[in-house]
Amino acid sequence: MKLSTAVASRIGRILNEKGMSQYRLERKIAMSHSTLKSLMVERNKSVNLTTLMLIIKGLDMTPAEFFDDPIFTDPELVID
Secondary structure: OOHHHHHHHHHHHHHHHHOOOHHHHHHHHHHHHHHHHHHOOOOOOOOOOOHHHHHHHHHOOHHHHOOOOHHHOOOEEEOO
16 A cells, blocks of 8 residues: 555544544645645645645644554555
């Protein structure tokens, strides 16, 4: 699995767990729909750290909480 896929999957699961829509997150962090959508549908093959930190903050999480998921420790995770 690619890192971008893992990040999109994690964001999607957290949104679902929190009962939060992608639109609500976009509004909360003042991010354009196209930016978040391109990350979620993996149009961008890399993940910008600044963007990811804004998203994590908007999810009311710490980076440690966000990355504390087995998806990020999978030996098959491809970081390119």
